[in-house]
Every structure is written in structure tokens, then in C-alpha cells.
Amino acid sequence: MGVIETTKQRTERAAKVTPQDVRALLPLGQILDGDCIEALRSLPDNSVDCVFADPPYNLQLGGDLNRPDGSEVDAVTDHWDQFDSFKAYDEFTKAWLIEARRVLKPDGALWVIGSYHNIYRVGAILQDIGFWILNDIVWRKTNPMPNFKGTRFTNAHETLIWASQGEKARYQFNYRAMKTLNDELQMRSDWVLPICSGNERLKENGTKVHPTQKPESLLYRVLLATTERGDVVLDPFFGTGTTGAVAKRLGRDWIGCEREDVYRDAAYKRIAKELPLDESALTTMQSKRAAPRVAFGAVVESGLIKPGSQIFDKKRRWFATVRADGSLECETPKGKLQGSIHGVGKDLQGAPSCNGWTFWYYQDGDEMKPVDAARELYRLANED
Amino acid sequence: MGVIETTKQRTERAAKVTPQDVRALLPLGQILDGDCIEALRSLPDNSVDCVFADPPYNLQLGGDLNRPDGSEVDAVTDHWDQFDSFKAYDEFTKAWLIEARRVLKPDGALWVIGSYHNIYRVGAILQDIGFWILNDIVWRKTNPMPNFKGTRFTNAHETLIWASQGEKARYQFNYRAMKTLNDELQMRSDWVLPICSGNERLKENGTKVHPTQKPESLLYRVLLATTERGDVVLDPFFGTGTTGAVAKRLGRDWIGCEREDVYRDAAYKRIAKELPLDESALTTMQSKRAAPRVAFGAVVESGLIKPGSQIFDKKRRWFATVRADGSLECETPKGKLQGSIHGVGKDLQGAPSCNGWTFWYYQDGDEMKPVDAARELYRLANED
DNA sequence: GCGGACGCTGAATCGGCTC
DNA sequence: AGAGCCGATTCAGCGTCCG
Numbered sequence: 127m128g129v130i131e132t133t134k135q136r137t138e139r140a141a142k143v144t145p146q147d148v149r150a151l152l153p154l155g156q157i158l159d160g161d162c163i164e165a166l167r168s169l170p171d172n173s174v175d176c177v178f179a180d181p182p183y184n185l186q187l188g189g190d191l192n193r194p195d196g197s198e199v200d201a202v203t204d205h206w207d208q209f210d211s212f213k214a215y216d217e218f219t220k221a222w223l224i225e226a227r228r229v230l231k232p233d234g235a236l237w238v239i240g241s242y243h244n245i246y247r248v249g250a251i252l253q254d255i256g257f258w259i260l261n262d263i264v265w266r267k268t269n270p271m272p273n274f275k276g277t278r279f280t281n282a283h284e285t286l287i288w289a290s291q292g293e294k295a296r297y298q299f300n301y302r303a304m305k306t307l308n309d310e311l312q313m314r315s316d317w318v319l320p321i322c323s324g325n326e327r328l329k330e331n332g333t334k335v336h337p338t339q340k341p342e343s344l345l346y347r348v349l350l351a352t353t354e355r356g357d358v359v360l361d362p363f364f365g366t367g368t369t370g371a372v373a374k375r376l377g378r379d380w381i382g383c384e385r386e387d388v389y390r391d392a393a394y395k396r397i398a399k400e401l402p403l404d405e406s407a408l409t410t411m412q413s414k415r416a417a418p419r420v421a422f423g424a425v426v427e428s429g430l431i432k433p434g435s436q437i438f439d440k441k442r443r444w445f446a447t448v449r450a451d452g453s454l455e456c457e458t459p460k461g462k463l464q465g466s467i468h469g470v471g472k473d474l475q476g477a478p479s480c481n482g483w484t485f486w487y488y489q490d491g492d493e494m495k496p497v498d499a500a501r502e503l504y505r506l507a508n509e510d
Numbered sequence: 511m512g513v514i515e516t517t518k519q520r521t522e523r524a525a526k527v528t529p530q531d532v533r534a535l536l537p538l539g540q541i542l543d544g545d546c547i548e549a550l551r552s553l554p555d556n557s558v559d560c561v562f563a564d565p566p567y568n569l570q571l572g573g574d575l576n577r578p579d580g581s582e583v584d585a586v587t588d589h590w591d592q593f594d595s596f597k598a599y600d601e602f603t604k605a606w607l608i609e610a611r612r613v614l615k616p617d618g619a620l621w622v623i624g625s626y627h628n629i630y631r632v633g634a635i636l637q638d639i640g641f642w643i644l645n646d647i648v649w650r651k652t653n654p655m656p657n658f659k660g661t662r663f664t665n666a667h668e669t670l671i672w673a674s675q676g677e678k679a680r681y682q683f684n685y686r687a688m689k690t691l692n693d694e695l696q697m698r699s700d701w702v703l704p705i706c707s708g709n710e711r712l713k714e715n716g717t718k719v720h721p722t723q724k725p726e727s728l729l730y731r732v733l734l735a736t737t738e739r740g741d742v743v744l745d746p747f748f749g750t751g752t753t754g755a756v757a758k759r760l761g762r763d764w765i766g767c768e769r770e771d772v773y774r775d776a777a778y779k780r781i782a783k784e785l786p787l788d789e790s791a792l793t794t795m796q797s798k799r800a801a802p803r804v805a806f807g808a809v810v811e812s813g814l815i816k817p818g819s820q821i822f823d824k825k826r827r828w829f830a831t832v833r834a835d836g837s838l839e840c841e842t843p844k845g846k847l848q849g850s851i852h853g854v855g856k857d858l859q860g861a862p863s864c865n866g867w868t869f870w871y872y873q874d875g876d877e878m879k880p881v882d883a884a885r886e887l888y889r890l891a892n893e894d
Numbered sequence: 895g896c897g898g899a900c901g902c903t904g905a906a907t908c909g910g911c912t913c
Numbered sequence: 914a915g916a917g918c919c920g921a922t923t924c925a926g927c928g929t930c931c932g
Contacts, residue, residue: 212637242646242671246633253596253630259907261663262626264648266700273696276685279645279735282698285669287626293907301660301922312657312923314666316650316700351663413660414921415909421919468920477580481920570907577903578922586905627907651904656923659908664924668905705904708927722905 148173152358155397157370157382157390162362165383166225174381175298175357177226178237178348178369180340181219183244212247219244220251222362227255229360233296235260235352239286239340249287257289260297264316265344269323288352298352303410307350319343328366328392335392336366345372353378355408367393374400377408420501422467422482423452428507430500437467437486437497444474446486467497521616523555532557536742539781541754541766541774546746547602549767550609558765559682559741561610562621562732562753564724566591567628568599577658586721590770596631603628604635606746611639613744617680619644619736623670623724633671641673644681648700649728653707672736682736687794687835690850691734691807703727712750712776719776720750727811729756734834737762739792751777758784759817760834761792787834791818793848794835806851806866806881807836814884821851821870821881828858830870851881 151170158165226236236257238248253259263286270282290297304313322341327334345368353359355377361369364382366389373380374397384390425431426448433450446456446463454470456463463470467482475485483498490499535554542549569591575583593599610620620641622632637643647670654666674681688697706725711718729752737743739761745753748766750773757764758781768774809815810832817834830840830847838854840847847854851866859869867882874883 242633242643246630246637246643246671249626249630250634259626259630261665262669263663264650264667264700266648266650270698276689276696277683279647279672279688280696280698281645283648283700285646287630288663296910299661304663305660312660312664314654314664316648316667419919466919468918475580478574478576478582479920480580481922483920484922567905568907569905571905572907575906575908576922581902583906583908584903591905625905625907627905651925653904653925655904655906656925657906657908658923659906660922661908662906665906704926707904707925711904718904 143170143172149358152379153381154358154379155370155381157364157367157384157393159390160383160385162383162385163221163225166222166229166362169229169360169381171228172231173358174229174360175231175234176237176349176353176359177230177234178345178359178361179222179226180239180338180361180363180365181222181244181248182363183241183338215244216247216251219248220255223248223252223257224255226360226362227257227291230291232291233298234291235297236289237286237348237352238289239265239284239344241281241284245285245287252287252289256292258291258293258295260288260290260299261315262287266316266318268318268320270321286348298354298357300351300354300410300413302413304351306411307347313351317344317347319347322368328396330392336389339366340368342368342372345369346376349373349376349378350410364393365389367397370397371400375403377402418505420504421452422497422501425497425500425504426450426452428504430503431488431497435488437488438494439471439474439485440487440494446470527554527556533742536763537765538742538763539754539765541748541751541768541777543774544767544769546767546769547605547609550606550613550746553613553744553765555612556615557742558613558744559615559618560621560733560737560743561614561618562729562743562745563606563610564623564722564745564747564749565603565606565628565632566593566747567625567722568593568631569625569627575658583655583658584721588721599628600631600635603632604639607632607636607641608639610744610746611641611675614675616675617682618675619681620673621670621732621736622673623649623668623728625665625668629669629671636671636673640676642675642677642679644672644674644683645699646671650700650702652702652704654705670732682738682741684735684738684794688735690794690835690837691731691811693808697735701728701731703731706752712780714776720773723750724752726752726756727813729753730760730811730834733757733760733762734794748777749773751781754781755784759787761786787818788831790831790839791833793833793839794837806885809881809884809888810834810836812888814887815872815881819872821872822878823855823858823869824871824878830854 148170152173158168230236240248265284265286267282270280273280307313319341322339326342327339329335349359349372358379358381359369359373360381362383364370364384367382370380370382370393426433431448433448435448436445437448438445444456446454449455453464454467456470463473467486468480471480471482471485483501484496486497487494488497488500532554536557569586571585571587575585577583614620624632649668649670651666654664657664691697703725706723710726711723713719733743733756742763742765743753743757744765746767748754748768751766754764754766754777766777810817815832817832819832820829821832822829828840830838833839837848838851840854840858847857851870852864855864855866855869867885868880870881871878872881872884
């Protein structure tokens with residue numbers, strides 16, 4: 127299909143323009159007025175890191191809806207047809223998703239939130255046009271509205287879809303920050319968060335400004351998990367600007383689209399009051415992947431683990447001699463093994479792979495310690 | 511679209527045959543062999559009350575996955591989960607959904623379970639052909655498989671869609687039984703249940719018979735919520751027969767479709783061992799007036815205290831039968847008492863009030879334990 | 895017999911860089 | 914572009930075995 131572009135093609139096209147060039151063209155910190163699809167069309171290709179979208183849920187869309195060709199959908203009839211309505215909603219959804227995909231960088235990610243009324247339409251279409259679902263997330267509301275008539279289950283959750291540009295596309299996931307946030311357990315796909323109420327809920331003369339204002343805690347988790355400081359977040363259905371407020375607080379840049387004056391005004395006021403967190407607050411836990419790489423040889427060279435000494439696995443089943451260049455030598459019944467701490471560990475266990483840093487131990491006085499402890503010491507001693 | 515029939519048309523067509531006529535034509539308690547769509551075609555129109563479907567998820571897994579300790583994950587690589595494309599999967603999905611819709615009575619309901627790999631396809635298609643979504647339900651797993659590589663959120667839930675035949679169609683919802691089961695709070699759209707493991711998991715020579723066996727507690731809640739005694743439940747992807755086993759226990763009739771001999775054999779054996787709960791256990795709370803004040807249902811659902819079993823006071827002066835929704839029934843010289851554990855305890859003693867949790871005991875092996883002990887166990891197993 | 899250590903496993907779209 | 918290498922990464926539940 128013509129709308130689908132491979133990750134490779136996108137990467138090549140993106141490479142023609144430098145990131146600095148593109149960033150300079152972006153209306154950072156602005157809310158684009160007018161129709162969302164038209165507004166998206168004004169933005170350059172491959173230019174934002176994250177799209178967060180909270181599209182309309184209602185399938186009886188009234189005058190809010192234009193087909194991709196610009197014609198207006200007449201959905202307001204007494205006998206409006208369910209199937210016509212799905213068709214119109216699908217066209218609208220496909221149009222904004224295609225624009226979002228164009229604007230998003232090849233290694234950017236899309237978030238969409240919805241309920242059972244629309245999320246199956248949205249999910250199927252985003253898969254159709256080439257997005258690759260990474261997770262779906264359930265926002266479990268601590269305080270949902272009850273089902274007053276007792277006719278169904280209390281609708282106590284909404285669904286978010288997180289998707290990359292394609293199956294092979296890269297994406298940002300701050301694993302360590304999420305694990306830290308969740309009490310040292312992996313963050314799960316179900317998030318328990320209260321709905322937006324109290325002081326956080328924007329009100330004008332006692333009535334809520336926007337009917338579906340999302341809680342900041344939800345955006346906080348989304349942005350902390352899948353963006354970095356300085357990233358650009360685009361929200362095509364900006365409303366009263368929850369995305370912008372949280373982005374500003376977390377040191378991310380933002381762009382919004384919103385056609386209603388009332389919402390835009392409220393959002394600008396709200397975001398102006400928001401203060402970015404300072405440097406130290408924004409520093410999050412980094413995974414080992416992001417730590418500077420240290421060769422085992424450097425640890426040996428530094429003397430933390432001595433050449434000629436023996437290292438061994440936790441149960442002392444295997445012993446190996448450390449050589450001057452950081453390679454290992456190990457006598458086995460089947461012959462002599464030699465190689466890296468990883469390779470020898472792998473071969474000894476007959477495993478598909480091995481992290482030598484945690485597999486091997488060395489003797490330090492009375493204690494045995496994983497060689498990873500020596501790497502830690504090395505990093506501390508050689509910090510910039 | 512040709513495949514769509516209005517609720518009115520369906521009702522008129524159904525009226526030509528009496529319910530007794532249709533029921534006599536049904537292969538109750540049988541697992542139909544062969545292709546699911548062909549098998550469904552052999553069933554008459556408008557004849558079953560509920561369809562529960564656990565279709566292939568179309569996982570599209572890449573290479574092997576190893577745990578951090580090097581062991582290999584036993585993934586779902588069965589041939590029945592392989593499809594060439596979204597298009598092929600969609601065609602398959604539409605075909606079985608259309609047949610399910612034809613077989614289902616006009617006031618029947620459909621349940622489908624899936625993950626993010628397939629549920630958006632399924633949800634959009636069932637809307638397209640005229641089903642009307644009543645709720646989506648999130649099964650939050652207490653013990654999901656972790657994300658070993660630290661690349662995404664732990665995939666800790668699956669999604670169920672519950673749909674009627676159309677926007678105006680009637681459907682069965684046992685509101686009172688659900689509220690009783692949930693400690694006198696409305697049952698929510700997120701259900702916290704463990705995955706199928708331990709003795710419940712069917713094994714042959716130490717290996718699991720089916721890679722994706724669902725927990726009985728999940729089917730228990732589905733059938734208790736949306737079917738009545740004597741209803742016919744059809745499962746087009748029967749597997750090892752969880753739907754049939756729970757249907758039999760709850761006094762519902764069932765029909766299955768399954769093309770794998772191994773699964774059919776295991777299912778027949780399993781269901782043969784299952785005993786239906788007796789009359790009193792199956793009588794659930796119907797009206798508000800008879801409503802028990804307390805929540806004992808979740809303990810019953812979890813299997814810690816079995817529906818149909820007897821509980822008794824410390825001195826074994828009184829005995830009561832536990833019903834499927836957590837209410838009690840007790841024969842006395844003065845007549846039959848029914849209600850919550852608290853209400854029945856109170857009436858038996860002629861006391862102004864009674865804490866049923868400490869009044870009632872259940873037999874656990876050789877020991878008798880207060881039902882509060884089972885509540886403790888339940889809390890421990892379901893801590894948030 | 896009991897408590898703790900250890901082992902196994904579950905619907906999973908589960909790397910990234912260099913050469 | 915594919916192969917090779919480096920090395921990061923897991924939670925709850927249940928069963929078994931050992932002291």
C-alpha cells in the first residue's frame with residue numbers, strides 16, 4: 127500500500143536534513159489553531175520524538191469531523207447509521223495517524239489513549255498503516271464513575287497503545303527509571319492512577335473547562351518512560367494542555383494542536399504557571415546499558431583483579447586463570463578453553479550466552495565478589 | 511453490507527422455530543471435530559445463549575528467548591497460531607465471527623479474549639459486522655511472565671470483549687450476583703486473577719498439554735455474570751475444555767469446536783471428572799432485598815472455599831451450604847435461611863448481629879478453620 | 895514434620911554495535 | 914547486509930529436596 131514506508135526509507139529521507147535544521151523549523155511551545163489534520167500538515171517530516179494523542183471517543187461526531195478529502199461528514203441525523211459512523215470515524219482516524227507518522231522521527235513513538243468505543247478502530251488502523259505495537263497499557267482508575275443503572279460492569283479503565291514506527295524501528299524506553307518508580311519491580315502494563323480531580327482539575331466559574339481532562343500522573347509516566355530531556359512531544363488533541371504542562375515540568379519541548387479557543391487559552395495560562403524541575407530532579411536512574419563501557423582488560427590493567435589470579439563461578443565448579451590482556455584460560459576435561467570472560471563462561475555452561483561480569487567471582491580477602499564489583503570500583507576511580 | 515442483519519430481522523427469523531425445537535438439534539456436551547468455521551456451520555441459527563472464544567493470537571514471534579539465567583522460554587510456536595499476514599488473520603476472524611453471530615440467539619452475548627497482538631483486529635471486525643460492545647474487561651494477571659530483556663513494560667494483562675448482538679439487543683447480566691461476588695461493590699471492568707498453574711494446569715508426562723490454558727476462575731466469572739442455569743455456551747476454540755468444565759460445574763450446557771485430537775481427548779477426560787454443583791450452591795442472589803451485606807464471594811471464586819461445600823459454626827451445631835456467588839443456604843427446623851455469612855449467622859443465633867468471618871468454619875483437610883483464615887489466604891494471594 | 899533453599903515456568907511480537 | 918562479539922536482563926507461584 128502506498129501509505130506504508132519502510133523504516134529504512136524513512137531513515138534515508140530523514141538523513142537529508144540535519145536534526146538542528148528540522149528543530150529550528152518547529153513551533154515549539156505553541157498550540158496550532160484549527161483543524162488537527164491541517165495543523166499536522168504544516169509540520170516537517172521526521173521532526174518530533176513522541177506523539178501523544180487523546181482523540182475524540184464519541185462515534186456520533188457531529189460537525190467535528192471532516193473526511194481526508196475535506197468534505198464534511200453529516201452524522202447528525204435521527205437515524206444515523208452505526209456503520210456509516212464507524213466508516214467516518216475510521217477515515218478521520220487514518221488521516222491524523224498518517225500525518226502523525228510522517229511528522230514522527232523514525233525512532234520516535236506514538237501513544238494513543240481511548241476507551242472501548244474507539245480504541246479497537248484506532249488500534250487496527252495504526253497497525254494497518256505500519257505502526258508496531260510495543261505494549262498496550264491499561265489505566266486502571268481508582269475512582270471511576272459507577273454504573274448507575276446496574277446494567278454492565280463498572281467501566282473502570284481506559285486503554286493506551288504505545289507503538290513504534292515499525293517492527294524493526296528503534297524506540298526509547300527508560301527501563302531503569304520505570305523500575306525505580308515502581309519500587310524496584312519491573313513496571314507492568316497496568317497502571318493504577320486516580321482520575322483528574324481536585325485542584326488539578328481546571329475550572330471556570332465552578333464548572334470544568336474540559337470534559338475529559340487527563341491526570342498529570344498519567345502523562346508523567348508516559349513521558350518519563352519513553353522520552354528524554356530535550357525531546358519534542360507533539361499532542362494533536364491538546365485540549366487544556368496536560369501534555370504541555372507535564373512536558374515543560376520534565377524538561378521536554380512540546381507542540382499542540384487545538385481548534386477550540388477556550389481550551390487553547392486555558393492551556394497557555396496553565397503552562398505559563400508550570401515550572402521546569404531543576405537539573406538534579408530530572409536526573410533519573412540509568413540502566414547499565416547507558417553506563418560507560420569498561421573492558422575487563424582495563425580492570426585487570428588497573429590491578430583490581432590481578433593477572434595470573436584465579437576467578438571462579440559462584441559455586442566454585444569452574445576456575446579460570448586471568449591473563450595479562452584480560453582474556454581467560456581454563457582447563458577442562460575436554461581441553462583448554464580460552465577467550466573473553468563472556469565467551470568462556472558461555473562455553474563452560476553450554477549456554478546460548480553469558481554475562482561474564484556476573485558469572486565470575488574473584489577473591490578479595492575473605493570475601494568472594496562478582497567481577498562486576500571490581501568494574502564498579504574501576505568506574506568510581508576513573509570518573510570524569 | 512450483506513453480512514449484516516438487523517436485530518429485528520433476526521428476531522423474526524428466530525420466531526419461526528420454537529426454542530425446544532432448536533435445542534433438540536444441538537450437540538450438547540460434544541466437541542465438534544475439525545475446522546472451527548466448518549463446525550460452526552453445522553449448528554442451527556439462533557440457538558445458543560453465549561459464545562466464549564479464545565481464538566489464536568497471531569503472536570508473530572521472532573527468534574528464541576532466554577531468561578537471564580540462560581534457560582529457554584517455551585514460547586507459543588504451534589502451527590495453529592501462524593498466519594501469513596494481518597489480511598489472512600482478519601479474514602479468518604471475520605469468518606468465525608459471522609458464524610458465531612448466526613448461531614447466537616438474538617439476546618445472546620459474545621465473549622472474546624485476546625492480547626494486543628490480535629484484540630484490535632477482533633474488536634474492530636466484530637463492530638463492523640454489527641456486534642455491540644457492552645464492556646471491555648481487563649484480566650490483570652497477578653503473576654505474569656516478566657519482560658526478561660528489559661525492553662518494554664511487563665505484559666501483565668489480557669483483554670476480553672463482551673458484546674451483544676446489536677445496540678438495541680437485550681442481553682443477560684447478573685448484576686446482583688456480581689455485586690455479591692465483589693464484596694458488595696459493583697464489579698469493575700478490571701479483574702485480578704492468577705494465571706492457570708499448579709494442579710489446575712493439565713499436564714501429560716510433566717509437560718503442559720495446551721500452551722495457553724485459561725484459569726477456571728476467569729470462566730467462572732464470565733459464566734456467572736452473563737448466563738443463567740440451563741443456558742447453552744458455545745466455545746469455538748475449545749482447547750482443553752476450560753469453558754466446558756466450568757459450564758458443567760455451574761449447571762450450564764456446552765458445545766465445543768476443536769480440531770486437535772490431543773486437546774479434545776484431554777478435554778473429554780477433564781470434563782468427565784467435573785461434578786455439577788448442586789441446586790442450593792447454584793442459587794445466586796437475585797434481588798436486592800435478599801442481598802447479603804458482605805463479601806465472601808471472592809474467596810469462593812478463588813476456590814479457597816468451594817461452592818457447594820458446607821461450612822459450620824465452631825461447635826458444629828449449624829451447617830450451611832456455600833453457593834456460587836458467595837451467599838449461604840441453611841436448613842433449619844423453622845425453614846430455609848439464605849443470605850450472607852453474616853446474616854445467616856445472625857439469624858441462626860437469634861443475635862442482633864454476627865461477624866460471619868469468625869462465626870463460620872470450613873474443613874481444610876483434617877483441620878477446621880474459620881472462614882476468616884481463607885480470607886487471609888485470599889488477601890495474601892491477591893495483595894496489591 | 896517443618897522451614898528454607900533451590901529449581902522450574904508462564905500467550906513474549908524481548909539488542910546493539912562493529913567489521 | 915550478515916556475521917560476530919559484547920554483555921544486559923526476571924516475578925510470582927508452586928513443587929521438591931534437604932537439614
